[in-house]
Amino acid sequence: MTAPMTEPMIARAADKRVLPTPFHARASALCQTNCWSSWNAYTVVDLYSTLEDEYFAIRNATAAFDLTPMAKYRISGKDGLAYLDKLMTRKMGKLTPGRVMYAAWCNDRGHVLDDGTVFHLDKNHWRLCSQERHLDWLLATAMGFDVEIHDESAEVAGLAVQGPTSCRTLKAMNLEGIENLKPFQLRYFPFDDTELLVSRTGFTGDLGYELWIEPAHAEKLWDALFIAGKPHGILPNGGQALDMARIEAGFIQAGVEFVPAAELVRPDRGRSPFELGLGWLVHFDKPIFNGRRALLEEREKGSRYRFVRLDIDGNKPGNEAFIYNGKKEIVGHITSATWSPSAKMNIALASLKMPWGRPGDELYAEIYYNRELQWNRLMARCKVVNDAFFAPPRRRETPPRDY
Amino acid sequence: MSKRYDVIIVGAGHNGLVCATYLALAGYSVLVVEANERVGGAAITREFAPGYSVSACAHLLFLLHPKIVADLSLERHGLKPAATDLHTVALAADGAHLTLTADAIDGNGVSTGDRAAYPLFLNKLRRFAGVLQKTFMTRPPRLAHKSMADLTALAKLGLSLRLLGRDDMRELLRIGAINIHDVLQETFENDLLKGAMGFDAVSGGNLGPRSPNTVLTCLYRLTGQLNSKGSGISIPAGGMGAVTGSLRAGAEAAGVEIVTGTPVKRILLDRDRATGVETSDGERISGAIVVSNADPKTTFMKLVGARNIETGFARRIDNIRMQGKAAKLHLALDGPPTFRGLEQTQLGQRLVIAPSLNYVERAFDCSKYGEYSNQPTMEINIPSVHDDSLAPKGKHVLSAIIQYAPYNLRAGWDAERAAFKQLIIDKLAEYAPGIEERIIASELLTPPDIEKEFNIHGGHWHHGECSPDQFMMLRPTPGAAQYATPVAGLYLCGAGSHPGGGVLGLAGRNASTEILKREKTP
Incomplete structure (x- = not known):
């Protein structure tokens, strides 16, 4: 016993x-x-x-x-800000002590490795918080900088x-x-x-x-x-409820909206910040950052994909559905979908091939659903939504009201 | 020097000077900035004891391309050989040496089979080397790239392989990626013969005869023979410095400005474009194009700075394998040394101590664990036999490449340099009894010394191992293998680029061709 x-x-x-x-x-x-x-x-x-x-x-x-379980990395040293400026596509200069910034980082091809938040904890101390693990890349990027990188995920x-x-x-x-x-x-x-x-x-x-x-x-x-x-x-x-909320907020997630570039087997399957709706995080007026050359070229030649938020007719969630254009050609697919109780909409995040997703483009989601062993297929009309599906003003209120 | 140049070349090694001259001939204003007091990089002649001079790094000319000699009129500018088509003497401690030429073996104790196999074997390798050499004059093609030039270059490579014919193609595929030990072992019996031939495949590299890829390094070395009727090995009058001396004269005649004794501290950048250089005394010189004759690690990690290049590229540069394993010994002798069993008329040949493949492999073994070889292998050359400008009358200089001497010696070179030098001299004395009494002065350059004197990271005089992972479109690394680099306006022209090390000059020439193609004409 x-x-x-x-x-x-x-x-x-x-x-x-x-x-x-x-x-x-x-x-x-x-x-x-x-x-x-x-x-x-x-x-x-x-x-x-x-x-x-x-x-x-x-x-x-x-x-x-x-x-x-989020990965957390301590970045310390006097070159910390310069280091972050090379790592991130975004200008990190406004990240003063006591502030947090959302940023994304790319490999040399301009494909997103991950997105995450950077906390300026104290003078010469930062914390990068991300979905995926990146110690190897963070250390490699540290060459030439007076910074120390420490994986504090478990601490x-x-x-x-x-x-x-x-x-x-x-x-x-x-x-x-x-x-x-x-x-x-x-x-x-x-x-x-x-x-x-x-x-x-x-x-x-x-x-x-x-x-x-x-x-x-x-x-x-x-x-x-x-x-x-x-x-x-x-x-x-738990994770399920959070997923609904983040889709409503229109946030992308590593491993869902994009395959982190370090995990790609087929290098061209990566997504650039522009292809994930993160163009606003790319600041070319920095002399150097990882992916700069490739992203400059992309800006000139055009992106391959467009990230869109979709409002789908009906109430059948469109998980993993193909998106068709008016000519019944497949032009993309849905990466995340849910019924939004707050927006009262059938919502989805999708990756469309360029140029689809322009204003006025006809788009349909091919949705399959099962009712007591009977499969049904419907082609649901989709509308591109420009902003978050649900963005209550209280998210920014300071001080917030006593709800 | 406040002037603005079309091109600034960092480093006046042979490739830097070749590149400078081609560009100047095409009409560019070119400035070459050299850290050392003399031009030449690793191809120089310098005094190491009063009255005694020697080729301080590279000491034999294997590969200098005839097209460069002709294009740049080097003969008119003073290049002349003191000796050509040197034989290789595989030294035996008992004096039963073998003399190897391009197609025959002279000496006792070699079987009829070996004698018959020798020219056949070399002819075969020379055919294979010919395929390799066809790629030398062009930029390496990028893989999986849609550019027409790249596709054509790949197709040409494929075609030249195809033209070898079925049997040769099979044989090249069979031996291409294995090691020289196994190939020699299946072809020859004589240990001395195999030792000397195996040595050629590992000279200057971080390789033993059983290391993979040593057939490739052997072929690379053999490409030098393809331009010659004999061995293709020569000694220029005045030492290797005379080669770069003639290059300097040619460059200056073409209008190149050269400043020496001026180390470049960094390559100046405006965002991701090179705009010039800053010298160690703080002077900034601007140039529309910057070409680096320095090795890729020095160029990117030191002169450009790791923080100014993207991480993936920086990591690839950081991972370039370039730890020197060869040392250089220079002796001033008060008379000609006597090698047991070697006629004095043979003294000026290329002498090799590599009595067997196992001997060389064991020498390499030590270096794998951070120790110098307790039984080193070496290539000896006494250039003063052919050239009386190097030593006082009746006196001699001996120059030897010694393997293996790891860059990162575990015990540290300061503690071990003297002991290693003595060990080498003792080894020499086994072959040349009494040589130690003839020594007037001596100098040993370990890889850290080579790094310091010649500004080569790791003291690796090929600017990186010449092996498939760092060859052709992978040399020094994808993204910089076509002489252009991720930094706009910055090019590489040194031995770290295709086709690679040796006093060859083609990297400099190919870089100039690429610059002329990519940049607007001056």
Whole structure:
């Protein structure tokens, strides 16, 4: 008769493939569905309760999402800003201490390796936070710069706290002055004898924050947050609800809207920033950045693809559908799709071959759906939408109202 | 020098001077900026002891292309040989040497089979080398590129392979990517013969006879014979400095300006375009085109700066394999040395200590682990036999390439230089008893010394291994293999570019051709 396995024993057993995050004990206690996913070698909850509950917590209350598996790199040294300027397609000069910037980075071919956020933590200290792992590329880019690159992915636990009551929740946690934190700002707060880093960032397009702390304090942070958030409707949310929210916000995701260039087997399958709707992140007035030559050439010769946000007729989600033009030629495909409860639209993100997706182009999504073993096919008319499907003004309000 | 030039060439090595002259002849204003006090790069003659001069790096002329000699009228500018078509003497410690010429072996103890196989084997390799050589005069084609010139060049390469005929093509495919040890082993019996032939394939490289790709390096070396009736190995009168001296005279006659003793600190950039150079004393000279005769690592990591090139390219440059493994020994002798069993008339030939393939392989083994060879292999040459300008009357200079001497010696060269030099001299004395008593002065250049004196990263005098991963369209690396680089207006013209190392001059010539094609005429 063997003793039951303790939590650390389970973790060690799981160590072969997936790690528990520092929030694992709390998350597993709340997970009613046992739906887990592997994300960057961590096990994370896909769905805690129901998709509806979690989604509406994001949009109508507060939802907490464990984003510890994100890759986090510390960039330190006096050349840090110059380094970031070479790494990123965007001019990073405005990234002063206490600010966060969204940026994308490319290989020499001008294909996107990833997008992510850069936190200017302190003088000569930055943190790059991304979906994919990039240590090799970050180190190679450091040649010639006085910078140190350190992978701190496992040293920082992260919780996204998103939704209209998120600010009230954090105020209730005694984070003094949190209401004055503007979008893309960060601030340190004392917490449990350590420092809690809070940034007003997120992946939902809503009012929201991301909380970063040493793993040893993670559970205490979770507990404090859920106690403070209880009156404000806090729920944990898993990956499924987050995906709905980010599609509504019109955000692209690595591995979904584009294959990270470092993972490509067929090098021409990559996407440039222009082909992902990220042209606004490309600043040619910098003397050098990775991909500059290729992107200059693309600007001259034209892109191969266009990233579009689509409003599709009907209510059948168009996941992975081909997009046709008026002549019934395939001109692209959908990369992400969902029914948007907030926008009340059948929405999708798609990659179209140039020149399709111009104003006035007729586009149809070929959607297959199954009703009790009967497959149906429909050609649903699509309309290109210029902005996010759902972008509530509260996402930028400072201070936010007490929802 | 506040003047603006059409072209600034960084480095007055033979390729830099060749490139400069072709461009000046085409009407460009050209300035060559050289760090050292004399031009020539690794092809110089310099004094190493009062009254004794030697070719300080490269010491034999294998490959200098006749077209360059003719185009640049080098003979009119003073180039003349002191000796041509040198034989190779495979030295034996007991004095039973073999003399190897382009088509025969002279000496005792060689079987009839070996004698018969020798010319057949070399003829075969020369046919293969001929395919290689056809690519030497043009820029290497890019792969998977739609440019017509690239497709044509690839088609020509394919055609010249096809024209070898079925049997030769099969044979080239069979041996092309294996090692010289196995090929020699299946062809010959005599160890001394195989040792000397194997040495040729590994000279100057980070390779032993059993290393892959040594058939390629052997073919590369043999291309030099294709322009000659004999071995193609010669010694210029006045040493290798005379080659670059004639290039300098030719360059200046064509209107090239040359400044020496002026190290370039960096290549100036305006965004991603080269606009000139800054010298170590802070002077800025502007040029519409900058051509670097420096090796690719020095050019990009030091002169342009890793931060000014894109990461993928920087990583490829950083990964270029170029750690020198050859040292250079110079001896001043108070009389001609006597090699056991070698007639004095043979003293001026190319003498090789490589008694067997295993001997060379064991010498290489040491270097793999950061040690110098305890039984080094070497190529010896006593140019003063042919040229009395190098030493006082009756005295001699000996120049030897010694392998292997790893750039990153584990114990450090400062601690080991003297011991290694003594070891080499002892090894020489096994073949030339009494030579140590004749030494008036001596000098050993290790790869770090070569790096410092000749400004070659890693002290690798081919500016990078000549192996398939760094050959043709991969030399030095894709994106810079057609002499143009990712930095607009910056070109490479040194041995780090196609076709590669050796005092050949074709990289400089091909670079000039490419510049004339790509840039607007002056």
